[in-house]
Amino acid sequence: xxxxxxxxxDSGMGxxxxxxxxxxxxxxxNIIYFGDTARIPYGTxxxxxxxxxxxxxxxxxKKHDVKMIIAACGTVSSVLGMNKNAAGDIPFTGVLLPTxxxxxxxxxxxxxxxxxxxxTIRSGSYGxxxxxxxxxxxxxxxxxxxxxxxxxxxxxxxxxxVAKLVxxxxxxxxxxxxxxxxxxxxxxxxxLQDVIADYMGKDVELISSGSEAAKYxxxxxxxxxxxxxxxxxxxxSFYSSDSVDMFRENAQAFxxxxxxxxxxxxxTEELTSLA
Ligand code: DGL
Numbered sequence: 001x002x003x004x005x006x007x008x009x010d011s012g013m014g015x016x017x018x019x020x021x022x023x024x025x026x027x028x029x030n031i032i033y034f035g036d037t038a039r040i041p042y043g044t045x046x047x048x049x050x051x052x053x054x055x056x057x058x059x060x061x062k063k064h065d066v067k068m069i070i071a072a073c074g075t076v077s078s079v080l081g082m083n084k085n086a087a088g089d090i091p092f093t094g095v096l097l098p099t100x101x102x103x104x105x106x107x108x109x110x111x112x113x114x115x116x117x118x119x120t121i122r123s124g125s126y127g128x129x130x131x132x133x134x135x136x137x138x139x140x141x142x143x144x145x146x147x148x149x150x151x152x153x154x155x156x157x158x159x160x161x162v163a164k165l166v167x168x169x170x171x172x173x174x175x176x177x178x179x180x181x182x183x184x185x186x187x188x189x190x191x192l193q194d195v196i197a198d199y200m201g202k203d204v205e206l207i208s209s210g211s212e213a214a215k216y217x218x219x220x221x222x223x224x225x226x227x228x229x230x231x232x233x234x235x236x237s238f239y240s241s242d243s244v245d246m247f248r249e250n251a252q253a254f255x256x257x258x259x260x261x262x263x264x265x266x267x268t269e270e271l272t273s274l275a
Pocket of ligand 1: 010011012014015040041042043044072073074075076117120148185186187188
């Protein structure tokens with residue numbers, strides 16, 4: 001048993017898709033979430049910058065009493081690759097491995113699509129991770145750089161003409177390949193799930209990287225006997241490097257309801273002093 005919190009971080013709000021699932025499947029766990037909203041997007045930056053930010057985010061998480069750290073960010077996870085020791089002696093997972101395991105288990109025709117930020121697709125990490133599980137899979141990866149600004153600006157409704165047009169432009173080559181499984185390799189993308197699903201059709205299974213990371217963490221903590229022994233509902237403490245009010249307001253779309261918990265501002269100077 002371990003009553004410490006689970007630490008989750010992302011470049012912004014996308015990692016809240018992981019928090020939503022963690023709270024659903026492990027309601028008694030305490031969660032500490034950090035969204036680096038002052039420095040989002042990560043996905044358009046160089047590998048070196050993303051690695052530096054990731055190091056600082058992990059160092060920030062380690063300042064708290066956490067028993068596991070989840071990088072609920074497709075971009076950070078892809079740049080770190082399959083590095084399981086990114087947080088030193090604290091158990092760590094990105095979204096990469098949990099997501100590809102789920103996708104490989106789901107696909108029937110062996111054709112998987114991957115969408116993510118420019119840095120994620122450039123890294124080729126999802127493809128490499130898939131091949132460690134199954135070498136026979138055909139993979140089509142497409143960067144969708146306009147999806148994150150669409151989500152951040154609330155252009156997400158299934159009838160939103162801009163979102164529909166952008167989705168069609170990005171997803172046409174993947175649809176043409178006949179994939180039956182599509183990895184939403186960026187934790188922002190489940191907010192566009194309806195738009196993406198409508199375009200891809202009902203026979204294509206969408207895999208949410210944030211949710212899969214949460215399920216993976218649950219299985220890991222259960223296997224190591226590290227779940228909390230608390231019987232009451234856990235708390236979620238949020239940290240944001242930009243406006244706390246904006247964080248509160250935007251979080252609702254990701255959490256599927258009102259944000260319950262404290263939101264504390266983190267100065268960027270604090271992050272840069274950590275690593
Ligand atoms: N949530 C980030 C990810 O999963 C996307 C936003 C960004 O570009 O920082 O890749």
